Amino acid sequence: MFLKTAGTASVVSGVVAAAAFDIAPVAEKAVAPPLSGTLFFNPQEAAIIQAACERLIPHDDLGPGANEAGVPNYLDKQLAGAWGAGERLYRSGPWQVGTPSQGYQLPFTPAELFRNALRGIAADLKQQGKEFPALSDDEQDAYLKALQAGGKDLNGVPANVFFQTLLAMTVEGYFSDPAYGGNKDMLAWKMIGFPGAYANYFDLVDKHGVKFTRAPLSIADAPAVAHFHQGPDIPAKL
């Protein structure tokens, strides 16, 4: 982990300085280096995302925090791509609020949802003379809990909807294949003991309680045909 005060972040580049950490931090805390080379987030948004993700999945002795695992990078790539643009989202109106049983009913694509909500968060805190990345851990947790509880309107995005989307995508970025830009070095898989994209367990499945210690495999490093069993008269090719 990188330990630095919020103030040092502003000297990394002129762009990040736009995040304007002009409020003195209350205590020295873990802050990730600024997200560079983003496709979607602007520096202010990236700073909020990095800080929020780290509170959702903090670094500790058990394993990586969201930043160490590359979750903000995952979010950035997802929101810049097809998912952010509303892939697999039915987008015809009319738009109505609906009941909780009816699920997501907002017109926003994920990209629009993040953009609006992050602006709303920045504006909300600015009214109090604050910025999310500069808050203490406890203050950040309290603010995230308030978002989770709902009630705030973030530029048209209900706070709880944004929070749930952020949490779900943070977990995705933490545990998905590293090919997507999160779960760096498969650290999250190593932490829980998930073997990743492939293993053949035929000989182990009835060895009950066996401790499986093989290093995990990513899509990126699993050989394409390593587990392809093809007998002479298989496949039944169409």
Added chain:
Amino acid sequence: MTQRLKEVDVVVLGVGFVGSIIAKELAATGLKVVGIERGGVRDTVPDFQGPYMHDELRFAVRKALMQDNTKEAVTFRNNRDQIALPLRRWEGFLPGTGLGGCGVHWNGQTYRFQEQDFILRTHIEQRYGKNFVGDLTIQDWGVTYAELEPHYDRFEYLLGTSGKAGNLNGKIQPGGDPFEAPRSREYPTPPMKEYFAGAIFRKAAASLGYHPFPQPASTLSQPYTNPEGLKLNSCVFCGFCERFACEHYAKATPQTAILPVLLRNSNFELRTGCQVQRINLDSSRKKATGVTYVDAAGRTFEQPASLVICSLFAFNNVRMLLLSGIGTQYDPITQKGTVGRNYAYQTTSSALAFFDEDVNINPFMASGSTGTTINDFSGDNFDHGPHGFIGGAYIAAINTNGRPIEYHPVPPGTPTWGKGWKEAVVRHYNHTVNITVHGSSMPNRANYLDLDPTYKDAWGQPLIRFTFDFPKNDLMMSEFVTARAVDIAKATGAKIVAGNPRKGPYTTTQYQTTHNTGGTVMGNDPATSVVNRYLQCWDVPNVFIIGASNFAHNATWNPTDTVGALAYWAVDALKAKYLKSPGPLVQT
């Protein structure tokens, strides 16, 4: 501009399990058969191969194999007082698309229904009296288990299902399910290896006097050659099964079990990427003349045919009839009409058993259908007299995977994020057994399907609308059986046990099952059924509608085995009766 094509004998809508079976049998008689599939062509090689198939985000979370809901969604409301809204993402259930249909991404759990299910109203009234049924609209199916048994058998031998018979021709067999209806012979292949969660469950269930047995699985325990001459392989328990396609030839799917034979027959022509708009009728409205479809390039075609087989997912069978003006829409107020009536689902819940850190469950060593089950509280296998509800649920240890975006069980009271959440995920990931409670769903007046008045698909046609909430009967059932599952979880010796019976209202935001049933119910009375006992449309006899939409209620168990049995049952009637003398097979 519609281009009219040369007439064929049969047009089959939807090339999943049912469509493949019907088309294969009919093409083999010499008939010219066209199969129309809205999705694309795909096969084990190269489409289903690793490593990219083992991508939890793409396939399980983002549902890459499912119906394209940007083009074709469904709308939903809990009751008629609400405005139905489109499901903008698939969450609660997952209709498939593409060649092979849901048969590609299914788990392979292959249960038969019981004798009582096909005569449910008669059975319940005989055992508990006429008033016990209450306001449920259950009815007899018009076919008996004994009639379907050879067809269950044929479908299971097509799949190569791995299991242990519990009742061979009426004789109870050790190691199998003593509650099952009699089967004429053993399963095609022996049970899969028992994984750790299954063994823990088996011992606990047996200690309480219940009757555990290996879940019948169409992810095969050993290599198998089916009666079509197709070879399947052993499952390697890779843990990427449901929501995924199998790269190992180990899961029985249309691709592995029947499609290669169908596609070899020059009497059959497959057209993919084609969206059927309607079944066309002549001026009498009692005869279908074929179908109209739009291909992937947007061109419209009319395909004339003498016989139309509608073999779609339950929602889409109903929608196709309504878009075509076939049959009468069910009206929940007057109770008149049949199309869309008796929509049912599945009433699921679960219990969790959390173990010490030295107990490695290894949830990732799994297949979609490995597991250990009890049927002691299924169907009518226990006396419902004191309980005041009908139906039941099987209880089972079915850990289908350890994919961590979606599988990271934590005990009740755990924070939903932050340090406490992370600690609990790490602590319990490899040390938890999930106990499934998979229960029946009884139809009532209020739950039904019709066309949405507002929302449209990409071709400008109304979406299907479903109106559904859990009947009180089913919530009472869930309360009772989930408590039995908690008893078993406690008997495992787990440190922490949690149980969550199903509560209303039904929500589409939480995955439960893709066992959506009813809407074109089969039966002997045209006033309460859309198709007769041979799945022939009462109103238009040269249209057959086949699938889970035929279920008059949804029983305790997963529906695929019964869907396959109904397909073989119907195609037998088509070959033995209808083709010899086209016309109504049941007189009214």
